[in-house]
Amino acid sequence: MERVLIKNTAEYLNKNVKVCGWINNCRSHGKVLFVDLRDKSGILQTVFAGNDKDLYEKALSLRPEWVVCLEGTIKERPKGMQNPKIETGKVEMEVEKMEVLSKAETLPFGIDTDGYEINEEKRLEYRYLDLRRKRLKKNLIGRNEIIYFIREYLKKEDFIEIQTPLLSKSTPEGARDYLVPSRVHPGKFFALPQSPQQYKQLLMVAGIEKYFQIAPCFRDEAARADRSPGEFYQLDMEMAFVEQEDVLRITENLLIALVKKLFPAKKIKQIPFPRITHKTAMEKYKTDKPDLRNNPEKNNSQPCGASHDELAFCWIVDFPLFQEQTKDDFFHGAGQKLAPSHHMFTAPKKEDIKLLDKDPLKVRSCQYDLVLNGVEIGGGSIRIHDFEIQEKIFDLIGFTKKEKEYFSHLLTAFKYGVPPHGGIAPGLDRLIRILLGENNIREVIAFPLSGDTRDLMMDAPAEVEKKQLDELSIEIKKSKK
Numbered sequence: 001m002e003r004v005l006i007k008n009t010a011e012y013l014n015k016n017v018k019v020c021g022w023i024n025n026c027r028s029h030g031k032v033l034f035v036d037l038r039d040k041s042g043i044l045q046t047v048f049a050g051n052d053k054d055l056y057e058k059a060l061s062l063r064p065e066w067v068v069c070l071e072g073t074i075k076e077r078p079k080g081m082q083n084p085k086i087e088t089g090k091v092e093m094e095v096e097k098m099e100v101l102s103k104a105e106t107l108p109f110g111i112d113t114d115g116y117e118i119n120e121e122k123r124l125e126y127r128y129l130d131l132r133r134k135r136l137k138k139n140l141i142g143r144n145e146i147i148y149f150i151r152e153y154l155k156k157e158d159f160i161e162i163q164t165p166l167l168s169k170s171t172p173e174g175a176r177d178y179l180v181p182s183r184v185h186p187g188k189f190f191a192l193p194q195s196p197q198q199y200k201q202l203l204m205v206a207g208i209e210k211y212f213q214i215a216p217c218f219r220d221e222a223a224r225a226d227r228s229p230g231e232f233y234q235l236d237m238e239m240a241f242v243e244q245e246d247v248l249r250i251t252e253n254l255l256i257a258l259v260k261k262l263f264p265a266k267k268i269k270q271i272p273f274p275r276i277t278h279k280t281a282m283e284k285y286k287t288d289k290p291d292l293r294n295n296p297e298k299n300n301s302q303p304c305g306a307s308h309d310e311l312a313f314c315w316i317v318d319f320p321l322f323q324e325q326t327k328d329d330f331f332h333g334a335g336q337k338l339a340p341s342h343h344m345f346t347a348p349k350k351e352d353i354k355l356l357d358k359d360p361l362k363v364r365s366c367q368y369d370l371v372l373n374g375v376e377i378g379g380g381s382i383r384i385h386d387f388e389i390q391e392k393i394f395d396l397i398g399f400t401k402k403e404k405e406y407f408s409h410l411l412t413a414f415k416y417g418v419p420p421h422g423g424i425a426p427g428l429d430r431l432i433r434i435l436l437g438e439n440n441i442r443e444v445i446a447f448p449l450s451g452d453t454r455d456l457m458m459d460a461p462a463e464v465e466k467k468q469l470d471e472l473s474i475e476i477k478k479s480k481k
């Protein structure tokens with residue numbers, strides 16, 4: 001007999017069906033045993049009435065979270081016993097056959113609550129159980145809906161989704177790289193991409209014109225508010241022959257359409273999204289991530305959209321091209337005073353190019369940030385497509401000849417006909433977090449790393465066999481005690 005999903009069982013009134021899933025709970029009422037069965041689609045009340053003694057006895061041993069397969073007749077529940085709150089609340093199954101597919105030990109924590117009250121480390125250690133929780137499953141489904149919508153929308157807009165390599169080269173781009181040793185080329189290393197920035201620019205040289213990717217990005221840096229340590233996902237986009245206005249428009253239209261379709265109850269405070277210059281934002285709000293909601297939630301350490309449905313987007317534009325380098329900047333040109341505000345491929349405003357030598361900190365750039373409810377959800381820029389200006393920026397941030405060589409592929413590519421181009425990369429985890437009304441990005445990621453960059457479920461990072469290190473010609477230094 002073919003399996004029927006629980007949510008569809010009401011269509012099989014007085015018919016015999018088979019359902020499979022996990023035991024949600026068991027309740028014994030005299031000689032009748034009620035067992036709620038759960039699958040990905042819902043919960044069904046099943047009844048073992050005691051007329052088949054063997055079956056009834058066997059059912060008494062059932063425990064929560066066992067995986068079973070039940071066959072029986074779908075019946076209308078007696079009046080007064082119906083539960084209007086769930087889809088299958090009007091029916092129940094009179095079980096005739098049962099097969100136990102696997103037993104389960106008592107779970108380390110309950111999964112029938114929203115889970116906020118449970119120690120997070122425990123939840124991450126047993127994430128596959130935590131994900132059985134209704135709230136988290138709903139979040140994963142919500143995430144999928146958002147990503148699916150984005151893919152469809154951008155395809156209609158003529159974008160091509162292209163996967164760029166994960167094994168790439170370490171280049172001094174701003175954050176610390178994750179390195180991957182090469183076995184075939186001892187002593188050499190790949191790096192995981194901090195973002196597909198250079199690839200997407202090279203795709204513009206390749207004539208792709210409209211690119212996007214749901215891109216994993218890797219940065220070896222401490223957890224930041226709203227960014228997973230280690231890895232996170234971006235909606236990475238790049239377009240040729242565009243100006244700032246075009247990038248803002250396409251991003252804005254995509255987000256408005258997404259909210260209207262998937263979150264109709266939410267209200268976007270202002271359309272078009274207000275644009276605020278960096279200078280005004282700093283003067284007026286003392287931050288480049290202003291929270292423009294009517295009722296920002298002040299009692300949270302992180303701004304969030306959890307308790308009401310207001311979405312206050314805004315653009316911050318006209319950033320300074322450079323900022324003073326801080327000790328957190330991870331530049332090979334360390335010791336230099338200037339660091340790019342966004343990244344080193346960001347174009348200076350045409351009218352400010354003349355200030356590059358005289359007063360670089362005064363130069364404004366074609367960088368734009370998208371802010372939602374006080375959270376920066378993405379940044380982008382129009383890029384430099386002039387070989388000489390790119391070299392000049394490298395000089396200003398203090399790159400040596402050798403450091404410039406890390407980017408020789410890009411500079412070479414720019415000699416073969418590069419269209420003007422620009423893009424943006426909204427951080428998906430944070431956007432999804434706000435849209436789904438969560439306070440923490442880990443709630444919208446299936447298997448997140450902990451705040452101190454560990455996978456508590458897999459127990460990673462972990463030591464490896466000496467043989468593996470030998471193959472890589474790597475020796476681990478004994479740590480000084």
Ligand code: ASP
Nearest residue numbers: 195197380381423424425
């Ligand atoms: N690659 C940039 C980042 O990760 C975004 C962009 O400029 O498109 O911040």
